[in-house]
Amino acid sequence: MCGSEPEGAITPPSGGMSWQTPATSTSPTAAPEPAPVPPPMSMWSALEKGEPSFVDALDVENSSISSASLAAGCPSYPPSEVRNWMVCPAFWRYSQIWEPRVDRWTPHALVGTAIHAGIAAYLRNPDTEGTGPASPLHVAIQTLGEGYVEQETWSLLSLSKLVEKGYCALRDAIQERWGVDLHQIYIEYADPHQDPRISRGRKYRVVDFVRCHQGCEPETFEVWDWKTKINLDDQYLGEALRSGMHSWQLLDYSWHVQQWTGTTVTQAGHGLVVLGPGKPKVHWPTVRITPERLTQWHAQARRIWSMMWHDEHMGLARMNFEACSDRHMHFGRECLFLPACHQLNGNQNLFSSLYKMRRNT
Numbered sequence: 515m516c517g518s519e520p521e522g523a524i525t526p527p528s529g530g531m532s533w534q535t536p537a538t539s540t541s542p543t544a545a546p547e548p549a550p551v552p553p554p555m556s557m558w559s560a561l562e563k564g565e566p567s568f569v570d571a572l573d574v575e576n577s578s579i580s581s582a583s584l585a586a587g588c589p590s591y592p593p594s595e596v597r598n599w600m601v602c603p604a605f606w607r608y609s610q611i612w613e614p615r616v617d618r619w620t621p622h623a624l625v626g627t628a629i630h631a632g633i634a635a636y637l638r639n640p641d642t643e644g645t646g647p648a649s650p651l652h653v654a655i656q657t658l659g660e661g662y663v664e665q666e667t668w669s670l671l672s673l674s675k676l677v678e679k680g681y682c683a684l685r686d687a688i689q690e691r692w693g694v695d696l697h698q699i700y701i702e703y704a705d706p707h708q709d710p711r712i713s714r715g716r717k718y719r720v721v722d723f724v725r726c727h728q729g730c731e732p733e734t735f736e737v738w739d740w741k742t743k744i745n746l747d748d749q750y751l752g753e754a755l756r757s758g759m760h761s762w763q764l765l766d767y768s769w770h771v772q773q774w775t776g777t778t779v780t781q782a783g784h785g786l787v788v789l790g791p792g793k794p795k796v797h798w799p800t801v802r803i804t805p806e807r808l809t810q811w812h813a814q815a816r817r818i819w820s821m822m823w824h825d826e827h828m829g830l831a832r833m834n835f836e837a838c839s840d841r842h843m844h845f846g847r848e849c850l851f852l853p854a855c856h857q858l859n860g861n862q863n864l865f866s867s868l869y870k871m872r873r874n875t
């Protein structure tokens with residue numbers, strides 16, 4: 515059991531990169547949406563053909579896509595991409611294609627992914643505990659090991675202890691909040707209409723947990739998303755909790771779960787795990803979902819998805835110079851593309867001196 519085990523009881527596997535998100539446990543029955551129509555020309559096709567110039571590939575004059583067709587058939591971009599686009603459309607586009615040749619690896623995303631994996635295993639089978647290969651804690655530590663990158667700052671053992679603490683804190687908080695009867699409906703519910711135009715080689719819009727809202731007739735659903743912060747000072751906690759009240763991600767997930775299942779969503783929230791300073795704590799910022807709120811959100815989403823589709827295929831991604839050195843917007847550091855925009859002036863033909871192309875482009 516967590517907490518009673520000696521630290522380091524589970525040996526983490528050796529490091530290595532993993533792109534795969536854990537498998538979805540359930541199959542939705544909602545009818546699929548109409549298949550989207552791919553664009554007649556894209557930057558991707560230009561890249562695949564090995565065409566020499568990004569400028570040519572992005573030239574508006576050379577594209578046959580009309581604004582009307584973009585608005586009619588644009589994909590529903592997942593919240594993570596919308597967030598990046600809102601920070602800076604150029605950042606969103608560059609991030610899909612390029613990564614710095616030299617970058618400092620940080621474990622923040624991986625620790626969250628590992629805790630997610632352990633909690634998903636627990637929710638699928640709350641009776642499985644211990645440290646065996648099927649135990650949720652083992653799943654969490656294994657996920658950590660698969661994504662770990664060797665470096666001098668973060669040891670795999672110290673991160674394993676962090677993941678164990680986070681997993682145990684969230685599992686205990688779930689038990690305390692919902693008891694033994696979790697009323698789970700879906701666990702890691704991936705968008706059943708994975709649009710190949712935006713899948714980028716991995717599953718997107720994966721909803722962590724959908725449960726039945728108890729005491730409602732007819733039945734309604736709650737949508738939950740797990741978040742992890744390795745460190746969050748008390749002075750910033752209020753801001754983090756308030757952001758849940760207007761979370762694009764929660765509204766997006768609620769709207770889509772309704773579409774996929776035909777069941778009304780009435781509540782959504784984050785299970786926010788704060789690992790430090792001090793003992794791990796779990797917070798539950800929750801938002802009430804109403805039809806009016808989702809209608810408002812969807813009207814905004816359609817406009818934004820349309821602009822993103824336009825940016826992706828017309829080569830006009832705007833640069834937001836206000837975001838370049840804003841560490842709030844770039845997870846605690848400056849934008850990775852500062853040299854690209856401000857030394858190379860956004861000329862992608864020169865980017866390969868500082869950046870390499872991502873594997874999934």
Ligand code: SF4
Nearest residue numbers: 602605833838849855
């Ligand atoms: S450096 Fe600034 S303009 Fe360039 S991608 Fe980053 S945020 Fe956008």
